[in-house]
Amino acid sequence: MLTYIAASKIYPVTSAPLENGVLALEPDGTISAIYSAEAFARLNKPVVFFEGAIIPGMVNTHCHLELSHLRGKIAQHTGLPAFVEQVIKFRGFDEEAVLQAMEAADQEMRDNGIIAVGDISNLAASRPVKLGSDLYYYTFVEAMGFNPARASEIYTAAAALKVSFEPLDASVVPHAPYSVSTELFGLIKAGADAGNSLQTMHSQETAAENEFFESKTGAFLQLYNFLGLDLSFYMPSGKSSLQTILPKLSNGKALLVHNTESNLSDIGYAKQQHADLFWCLCPNANLFIENRLPDVQLLRDQGLKITLGTDSLASNAALSILKEMQTLQEKKAVDFDTVLCWATYNGAEFLGIDARYGSIEVGKNPGIVLLEHFEQGKITDSTTVKRLF
Ligand SMILES: [Zn+2]
Secondary structure, three states, rough: OEEEEEEEEEEEOOOOOOOEEEEEOOOOOOOEEEEHHHHEEEEEEEEEEEEEEEEEEEEEEOOOHHHHHOOOOOOOOOHHHHHHHHHHOOOOOOOOHHHHHHHHHHHHHHHOOOOEEEEOOOOOOOOOHHHHHOOOOEEEEEEOOOOOOHHHHHHHHHHHHHHHOOOOOEEEEOHHHHHHHHHHHHHHHHHHHHHHHHHHHEEEOOOOHHHHHHHHHHHHHHHHHHOOOOOOOOOOOOOOHHHHHHHOOOOOOEEEEEOOOHHHHHHHHHHOOOOOEEEEEOOOHHHHHOOOOOHHHHHHHHEEEEEEEEOOOOOOOOOOOOHHHHHHHHHOOOOHHHHHHOOOOHHHHHOOOOOOOOOOOOOOOOOOEEEOOOOOEEOOOOOEEEEEE
8 A cells, every 4th residue: 555645745865856756765764656737637546645855865975973961061262172071970860861862862853854973972871762763873892091001902892892782883993183093093994904894084074183193292282181182192193183084994985074174185085095074064063062063165166065064953953954955055055955964864874774874765765754845945944844754
């Protein structure tokens, strides 16, 4: 038994938008057929019409579910090193409160039309929430440690944590250029290459990160002082963080997150160095922490594969990919068709789930999302999201 639904506009993402198009859906939401208004009229079948735009379920490629209890607790516009310090100070929360916040965050993402999530984890705390969720989760177990002497111990713990997430998909990944020693990068790369596993890393989120690599100066020195780390062994490379670190990353599919300070020279280098990079933008988190945005036009001009992420509720008021799209539409003049592809298809491709998710195509079951109060191809403050299937 098929259900027929129509909308003012359907955005399949991988093909041109349809005015008053119709979808034939199986009971589980699998798309059985896609009709133009004219073709469907000839079938003479009953249809449910929705005012608004139908899009596939959205993909959040960068989240930290386990920081959900920090919503509203962290000061804005402090810059990244001070933000990291604040998050560390808030560790050791009541376990039950943390679990409840994660469950609420999972529900919030579902309500906001998100169907798949790439989630950074430092603990196993999010496992029960992910197992009980109908959203798809890929877990990135984050390894962090700048002290080379501890590399082996840190990697072993991260690898064990990855196993504890089974049967969920997971891999061990580096946190960021400034928080992972060369030795630890080596272990992560060997593990990723052996397991052919997805990689991701926070990258060029702040100017201080480049300063630390170029000249061993800037705000990260204060952070290491706070963490009590002796940096006497560390020699600056004289190059930007991305140009220093990229050779240490696995050559497999990888997602660089933030890219706020990435310039033409970094991107040119990255294209030469790595053949399978995706670039994740988290504009609302960037505005929260650094009050800056990446050079989105440069990333577009360079033909990069862009995805979107919310980052965590520690640095965002909501877990809504639609809100990230709206920020890019308003502050960077990105048109809806382009930003929709970033929000759906590109994220699904990165996570390796594009056989099912990311676009409206026959045979896929991508989640069917209705945007109401979506006027003339623009997301507004009154645009709402409804999950239809
Ligand atoms: Zn993050």
